[in-house]
Amino acid sequence: MSGEDAPAQQQNAVDQKQETKPAEEPKAEPPKTESAPAAAAEAAATPAATTAEKVPEEETFTYRALVLTGYGGYDKVKLQVKKGKPALKAGEVLVRVKACGLNFADLMARQGLYDRLPSPPVTPGMECSGVVEAVGEEVTDRKVGDRVMVLNRFGLWQEVAAVPASHTFLIPEGMSFEEAAALPVNYITAYMMLFDFGNLRPNQSVLVHAAAGGVGIAATQLCKTVKDVTVFGTASASKHETISQGGVTHAIDYRTKDYVEEVRKISPKGLDIILDPLGGSDTHKAYNLLKPMGKLITYGAANMLAGQKKNLIAVAKNWYHQFSIHTLSLIQGNKSVCGFHLGYLDGETELISQVMSTVLDLYKQGKIKPRIDSTWHLEQVGDAMRKMQERNNIGKVILTTEPMPEEEKKEEAKKEDKKEDKKKEDKKKDDGKKEEKKDDKKKEEPKKEEKKEEEKKEEAKKEEK
């Protein structure tokens, strides 16, 4: 961890390249022109020179950071150069970041749908891996040079990060930085859902939605550590071979089939555990698909994410269909409904450490292994987010802080020129999808109304009893 990847050499200030889209938040971003990048890069390359008169020497330290500049599309996360070494408080360590993990919460956050991220401008990122570069006072269990993975509420998508030492975990031998950045959020989430709330035991059945996603793959691997567990996994057909090899017993193409029907064909009585990252009406389906003593664990509202920017219709629909349950119904069904989100557990250091330790033991025993879908440079964060949001990944999407080779930069620049066109296309697509969805909705709505009537009647019957 020395001169060779000193931040000054990596400065790229790609954010300056990204064309502004002043349509939504013009105040937040000064107007920039397509000709700005060269000048900006020059300025960024000599930050100390331009501000020499007011900046103390120690603050010549610079590093690149991804910054969410406002809520919206992929282009709202910009690469910026920050000045000044982050000051370490007691109990903190400075981590030179090598790789970062992308999570669904980051996508929600970009649209302003995740309340654990402070208001923009702010650096997102809940997990990363790297090397300890400095230790603050009172830190006794970490030293300079330690390879660590980090779990934090936010702020890890940057080249250096000051974090509490208690939020770091030593990387086991043989684990790459990419793997280490892919592990914490997905495996802790899957582990706590399956083994704390879910109380998974031999011979049980589990439904894993988005089985090719980060949590999906982690959950599948963890299910396989228990004897004779049947895993139902949903994913588009092209991913079935991969997830089946990964341990999914019954792969279901949710795009062409009704997953409830498919599950019932194989397991007529229903399921023991359902992991639900979708929210909305899928939570209702999940509840009805539970066996007696079954556990529904909901951990997201991915159904809220429709398109690049906050889609008010999708959000409203999700709220409207949000699952709400009465205790008498739970009692009569002998069912459990749990909610999980690691982002709201950031005060539970001891609990998280215990789980992490168990998960790392499983890694060392070769029972689990993060699957990396793709690795992207910080400059490519928009494309990385897109890949995840459009569900084109199998496994984890990773950002690396390694400098982008010059050739790639040139290619990237060419792509930038095409981006304007792409954006226009995206907009058309998004608008088109909205129209389609409206039509779908119109078709669906009458059915739902019918169902609602039935549900009401059932409720009324129960009440009479």
Add this chain to the structure above:
Amino acid sequence: MSGEDAPAQQQNAVDQKQETKPAEEPKAEPPKTESAPAAAAEAAATPAATTAEKVPEEETFTYRALVLTGYGGYDKVKLQVKKGKPALKAGEVLVRVKACGLNFADLMARQGLYDRLPSPPVTPGMECSGVVEAVGEEVTDRKVGDRVMVLNRFGLWQEVAAVPASHTFLIPEGMSFEEAAALPVNYITAYMMLFDFGNLRPNQSVLVHAAAGGVGIAATQLCKTVKDVTVFGTASASKHETISQGGVTHAIDYRTKDYVEEVRKISPKGLDIILDPLGGSDTHKAYNLLKPMGKLITYGAANMLAGQKKNLIAVAKNWYHQFSIHTLSLIQGNKSVCGFHLGYLDGETELISQVMSTVLDLYKQGKIKPRIDSTWHLEQVGDAMRKMQERNNIGKVILTTEPMPEEEKKEEAKKEDKKEDKKKEDKKKDDGKKEEKKDDKKKEEPKKEEKKEEEKKEEAKKEEK
């Protein structure tokens, strides 16, 4: 199991003695007078004679049965004499019942608040112990003479019962019939709540309401089978010594203290598991008292039971305050809400058998032992129910089918004479309580309104986020 307790000698037809109260369901009960008992007892003592011309000889078999004749007060459960040996279907056994357990669901059922009991007239009773007297076809694992405990949806409060062999469990050596009748419902309920939904582990904390009740004592004993579990138990002060000896770490007098405050004093972060038999506003309190990753397991609505008869205000209040939870709130709190009731698990024979086997192992190891509060003759079922409903029991209330000694019968008869007075008193008390409660309610209501406003504001804040 022979002549000495043949049913004919036990006939007592106490139901005939109980004065009718035609006020509520006059159609259900033919008018009877105070002078009826003697004649009725005579008739009951010679059932074969009076109906000899139409009844085949094998149907001279008679047995006493408690019958819920209509919804209402304690006197709605009457002792009747039934004729004809119950026919055995394939897979069934005939059990000569020795002792029966009383459960809260029986009290709810008497008021028409438990939908797993068919409409009156019907024999209640979910658990009993006894001896196998006959086995039906296809029964291979039970034989005449086996001592068994029985778990059934209803129908066990009688001297003989035909039940599926799969609903019977062999009584371990050394276990009395009373203990065997006290074990199934309470211990299976407590076990499944703590170890299936609750996933209880070392060092955790548990709140047990009504810690001196049947489930409360079972739950406390089961908690103590796990290392360093802290048990908070609520009960009136007079029961504290007993429940503390039984394993409760912190006994709380819910009548004089706010149990939420008491728990917070000792465990500021809240609790890992809360068992909630109360329902209504106590479920809300429980939810707020959970730690992150905490589990609330609700298994009843005892708050609905106010007074002997269905109290519409209490029922409505319980419905009004019934806990309902949105998934987003569960996610943000990392909490679990579960509902449990053994009565709705009657199809899960295999699951129940597994749990029963585990529970019986714990009994054999001396780790659990049912505590009997009191044993009552069938004739005394009203007083038995009263003791339980008025929370005067510590442990299980049991009915025995043993014949009542003649002297006791005479005493009982004297009591009967006084019952009319008692009933009048009860009515006064009940009415008085209602008035008190109304006053309480008036006092409470404004507070709750305030709280509701606060909750609404909080929700609104969350939604904004």
